[in-house]
Amino acid sequence: MTGPRFTKLAQSLPATVPFVGPEAQERNMGRAFDARLGANENIFGPSPKAIAAMQSAASDIWMYGDPESHDLRHALADFHAVAPENIVVGEGIDGLLGYLVRLLIETGDSVVTSLGAYPTFNYHVAGFGGALHTVPYHGDSEDLPALLSKAAEVDAKLVYFANPDNPMGSWCKGADIVAQLDAIPEGCVLVLDEAYVELAPEGTAAPVSIDDPRVIRMRTFSKGYGMAGARVGYALGQADFIRAFEKIRNHFGMNRAAQAGALAALQDANWLQETRAKVAAARDTITDIAAKYGLTALHSATNFVAIDCGRDGAYAKAILDGLVARGVFVRMPFVAPQNRCIRISCGPEHELALFDAALEEVLAELG
Amino acid sequence: MTGPRFTKLAQSLPATVPFVGPEAQERNMGRAFDARLGANENIFGPSPKAIAAMQSAASDIWMYGDPESHDLRHALADFHAVAPENIVVGEGIDGLLGYLVRLLIETGDSVVTSLGAYPTFNYHVAGFGGALHTVPYHGDSEDLPALLSKAAEVDAKLVYFANPDNPMGSWCKGADIVAQLDAIPEGCVLVLDEAYVELAPEGTAAPVSIDDPRVIRMRTFSKGYGMAGARVGYALGQADFIRAFEKIRNHFGMNRAAQAGALAALQDANWLQETRAKVAAARDTITDIAAKYGLTALHSATNFVAIDCGRDGAYAKAILDGLVARGVFVRMPFVAPQNRCIRISCGPEHELALFDAALEEVLAELG
Numbered sequence: 001m002t003g004p005r006f007t008k009l010a011q012s013l014p015a016t017v018p019f020v021g022p023e024a025q026e027r028n029m030g031r032a033f034d035a036r037l038g039a040n041e042n043i044f045g046p047s048p049k050a051i052a053a054m055q056s057a058a059s060d061i062w063m064y065g066d067p068e069s070h071d072l073r074h075a076l077a078d079f080h081a082v083a084p085e086n087i088v089v090g091e092g093i094d095g096l097l098g099y100l101v102r103l104l105i106e107t108g109d110s111v112v113t114s115l116g117a118y119p120t121f122n123y124h125v126a127g128f129g130g131a132l133h134t135v136p137y138h139g140d141s142e143d144l145p146a147l148l149s150k151a152a153e154v155d156a157k158l159v160y161f162a163n164p165d166n167p168m169g170s171w172c173k174g175a176d177i178v179a180q181l182d183a184i185p186e187g188c189v190l191v192l193d194e195a196y197v198e199l200a201p202e203g204t205a206a207p208v209s210i211d212d213p214r215v216i217r218m219r220t221f222s223k224g225y226g227m228a229g230a231r232v233g234y235a236l237g238q239a240d241f242i243r244a245f246e247k248i249r250n251h252f253g254m255n256r257a258a259q260a261g262a263l264a265a266l267q268d269a270n271w272l273q274e275t276r277a278k279v280a281a282a283r284d285t286i287t288d289i290a291a292k293y294g295l296t297a298l299h300s301a302t303n304f305v306a307i308d309c310g311r312d313g314a315y316a317k318a319i320l321d322g323l324v325a326r327g328v329f330v331r332m333p334f335v336a337p338q339n340r341c342i343r344i345s346c347g348p349e350h351e352l353a354l355f356d357a358a359l360e361e362v363l364a365e366l367g
Numbered sequence: 368m369t370g371p372r373f374t375k376l377a378q379s380l381p382a383t384v385p386f387v388g389p390e391a392q393e394r395n396m397g398r399a400f401d402a403r404l405g406a407n408e409n410i411f412g413p414s415p416k417a418i419a420a421m422q423s424a425a426s427d428i429w430m431y432g433d434p435e436s437h438d439l440r441h442a443l444a445d446f447h448a449v450a451p452e453n454i455v456v457g458e459g460i461d462g463l464l465g466y467l468v469r470l471l472i473e474t475g476d477s478v479v480t481s482l483g484a485y486p487t488f489n490y491h492v493a494g495f496g497g498a499l500h501t502v503p504y505h506g507d508s509e510d511l512p513a514l515l516s517k518a519a520e521v522d523a524k525l526v527y528f529a530n531p532d533n534p535m536g537s538w539c540k541g542a543d544i545v546a547q548l549d550a551i552p553e554g555c556v557l558v559l560d561e562a563y564v565e566l567a568p569e570g571t572a573a574p575v576s577i578d579d580p581r582v583i584r585m586r587t588f589s590k591g592y593g594m595a596g597a598r599v600g601y602a603l604g605q606a607d608f609i610r611a612f613e614k615i616r617n618h619f620g621m622n623r624a625a626q627a628g629a630l631a632a633l634q635d636a637n638w639l640q641e642t643r644a645k646v647a648a649a650r651d652t653i654t655d656i657a658a659k660y661g662l663t664a665l666h667s668a669t670n671f672v673a674i675d676c677g678r679d680g681a682y683a684k685a686i687l688d689g690l691v692a693r694g695v696f697v698r699m700p701f702v703a704p705q706n707r708c709i710r711i712s713c714g715p716e717h718e719l720a721l722f723d724a725a726l727e728e729v730l731a732e733l734g
Contacts, residue, residue: 003580004608005524005554007473013614021619023433036430045429054428054624058421061596061628062412063403064589066390091458095617106374120619127615157372187372213370222431229428229623241371247380248494250465252388252487253458255622256596257421261428 009107009129018120022329034327035351035358040166040196040304042226043347044278046261047271050227053264057257065256072263076234079266082210085239088246091253093195093218093233096245098124100191100216100235103244104157105130112151113160114142116167116335118193121160130158137338140298140306141170144180152185159184162193164200167333167343169300174206184214189241192217198224198272199279200301213238223303224272225265230258279303282346289356293363298341306333306341313339315366322362328355376474376496385487389696401694402718402725407533407563407671409593410714411645413628414638417594420631424624432623439630443601446633449577452606455613458620460562460585460600463612465491467558467583467602470611471524472497479518480527481509483534483702485560488527497525504705507665507673508537511547519552526551529560531567534700534710536667541573551581556608559584565591565639566646567668580605590670591639592632597625646670649713656723660730665708673700673708680706682733689729695722 022039026032036043045051069089077084090096097120105111107129113121115134125132133154135146142165151159164171177192184190194217197205208215216237222228232254235242265271286305287297296308309316313336320332320342332342344355389406393399403410412418436456444451457463464487472478474496480488482501492499500521502513509532518526531538544559551557561584564572575582583604589595599621602609632638653672654664663675676683680703687699687709699709711722 001580002554003605004471004556004611006470006611007476009473010470010611010614015610015613017434017613017618019434019618021431021434023437024435027437039431041431042429045426051425051428054425055422057596058418058425058624058628059412061418061421062409062593064388064406064408064595065598067384067386067388068391070390070394091617091620094619098617103373103377104371106376109374187369189371212368214368226429228431229424231432231620231622238370243382244371244373244377246382246384247377250458250462251384251386252461253598255598255625257425257624258622261425 013127016123018123025324025329031327033329035347035354036329037345037347037351037355038329038331040223040302040345041228042223042275042303043345043351044226044275046226047265047268049268050225050261050265054257054261057260061256063256064252065254065259067251069254069259072259075263075266080236082236083239086210086236086242087234088242088249089232089234089254090249091233092222092231093193093220094120095231096218096233096235097121097191099245099249101125101128101130101158102248104189110154110156111158112147112154112156114147116333116338117142117160118162118166119334137168140168140338141165141172144177145183148180148183148185151188156185156188158189158191160191160193162195163204163206164196164301166196166302168306168338169298169302169304171200171204171301173203175203177206178208181208181212181214188214190215194218195220196223196302199276199303204301210236211238213241216241221262221265224275225262226275227261227265230261231255232258232262279346282352285349285352286344286346289352289359293359303346304343306343308341311340316340316342318366319362322365323355323358326358326361328358380494383490385490392691392696398694400696402714402721403696404712404714404718404722405696405698407590407669407712408595409590409642409670410712410718411593411642413593414632414635416635417592417628417632421624421628424627428623430623431619432621432626434618436621436626439626442630442633447603449603450606453577453603453609454601455609455616456599456601456621457616458600459589459598460560460587461487462598463585463600463602464488464558466612466616468492468495468497468525469615471556477521477523478525479514479521479523481514483700483705484509484527485529485533486701504535507535507705508532508539511544512550515547515550515552518555523552523555525556525558527558527560529562530571530573531563531668533563533669535673535705536665536669536671538567538571538668540570542570544573545575548575548579548581555581557582561585562587563590563669566643566670571668577603578605580608583608588629588632591642592629593642594628594632597628598622599625599629646713649719652716652719653711653713656719656726660726670713671710673710675708678707683707683709685733686729689732690722690725693725693728695725
């Protein structure tokens with residue numbers, strides 16, 4: 001009984017988990033978090049209309065979702081003033097990044113990202129045998145010129161850039177990205193992760209021509225629209241590029257209620273506006289809390305704030321551990337020098353007050 | 368602007384859709400189906416407790432689902448009297464089949480299935496470059512001895528067998544499968560798709576030892592539990608084998624409400640029993656309808672019935688087209704000689720009556 005003969009690639013992969021979920025931490029601690037401020041979830045939640053749509057769809061869940069996500073895709077096309085053929089809907093940006101990497105990357109192909117940027121992208125690159133090359137952040141921002149220069153150097157097929165950035169919350173103008181597109185090397189694709197763009201200042205979304213085959217943009221209902229648990233993302237790109245996803249995607253992979261919820265969320269522009277206001281206020285609150293204890297909150301265009309704890313990664317980790325032990329779920333960047341920070345999701349006053357109180361205790365304890 | 372450099376494999380793939388969804392057919396026809404009896408969906412629906420759990424989870428959808436699906440996985444482990452380490456939860460059997468193929472198959476690796484069996488499995492095999500070998504059905508049943516013999520002949524890494532079978536509804540005793548396991552060639556894995564097993568006679572589920580590394584079993588909440596649109600499946604297998612999925616799966620890919628719904632569905636054994644009774648009654652009704660028009664319904668252990676239309680594939684296709692044109696969504700097997708049949712999902716009396724009336728008209732028209 002030899003059992004499965006895994007591919008060489010599969011044998012070589014570690015059983016990596018990009019992130020440990022808060023539920024696993026709660027099970028390990030034997031208690032629930034009082035404040036869930038670590039996963040960049042949007043605690044203000046989805047539009048009540050989206051909730052109602054999902055609830056209504058629950059009794060129809062015996063039906064598969066439409067494999068074409070027709071209604072959602074057409075609504076998104078109208079929203080972005082592009083054709084439905086420019087959009088593919090998938091199981092969150094995570095799922096779409098997996099498909100994208102699979103389409104482009106085979107063993108040994110070069111990929112470029114920032115050192116310390118989104119780990120799930122790296123997980124997919126490793127999972128398809130890609131050779132990942134990194135460039136450091138410039139200050140606390142991803143460095144697009146350096147990324148594109150590295151891409152040319154290593155003949156990359158794919159380069160990842162998030163705007164706004166996670167985990168730092170930094171951002172640039174979309175027009176500044178467009179101005180750099182001609183620096184994308186021949187045969188390289190820029191994947192522009194705009195997961196947080198609905199929460200960013202006007203002008204952050206990159207006005208990339210939809211017919212430009214060098215760029216694919218990722219969007220999601222997880223952040224601004226508050227539906228992380230629904231798993232609805234989409235990619236915007238040139239029609240031929242988008243069509244390639246049809247070759248490999250899990251056509252019946254979308255949850256039917258999530259499709260309905262996302263459509264309702266998209267149509268409730270007022271709720272998104274209110275969310276933007278709540279998030280902006282929460283960012284200010286987090287900034288004030290940090291300042292109260294002599295820490296520096298970084299400017300953020302997202303629904304989280306990185307707080308510079310002013311010393312090294314070990315110190316920030318000690319603060320994080322102290323917060324977690326006090327029932328406040330937060331996370332932190334993985335890589336120096338960004339790991340001098342902790343990262344706090346925006347949330348209602350009550351949860352931020354719990355964070356405030358826990359932080360005060362932890363800092364007092366650490367001295 | 369050269370745009371994306373797809374892998375050789377991606378370039379070689381057609382933009383295949385395993386199935387066109389009924390919604391696409393409805394859009395093409397410009398009208399909705401009156402009876403949705405084509406996709407093996409369980410029209411009797413999920414447990415009201417599952418619906419309530421999903422509705423309740425809708426307002427929590429701002430949170431990601433637990434990437435470990437801990438509660439569901441542990442409940443499934445209890446249910447099957449295995450360890451949680453023997454179970455991986457995924458985005459339906461379709462998603463899990465994709466992961467399984469990815470773990471085992473690279474370009475040129477041999478895979479065996481029945482000619483005319485589940486197309487989505489073949490889609491994944493093609494998608495990872497596998498070389499698919501087929502054996503014909505034996506009568507209207509998948510032929511496990513022939514599949515295993517072919518697997519030995521072509522040095523297959525993976526062989527697919529569904530029990531009960533889709534599209535024919537045929538089945539064998541689980542014990543008969545176990546008796547053949549020693550015929551699995553060294554280094555080959557049998558993927559046993561038991562999607563419909565909750566609707567089959569007692570003894571259909573194969574009592575495979577959970578520590579047997581030669582077999583992985585696929586289960587779903589889509590069929591017996593009536594939650595196709597939720598996208599919750601799971602695989603049962605040896606712990607080391609199951610652990611390999613951690614290397615590549617989309618850890619945060621599960622819809623949070625679907626996780627809660629599946630757990631509630633699993634716990635409502637009474638509803639499943641009632642569903643079994645409704646499905647059995649509907650099978651009888653479909654059989655009676657077929658007999659009324661001189662057609663032969665095949666015995667089925669699933670929530671669908673294949674009706675032998677008594678002539679060739681063209682005739683069955685003409686009947687299918689006539690039904691579809693009359694607002695009754697049905698499908699049919701793809702391959703001769705099984706394509707002499709049409710395939711009708713079980714459903715409430717009202718929908719079967721619509722099928723009955725449409726069938727009478729179509730047969731009269733075809734003469």
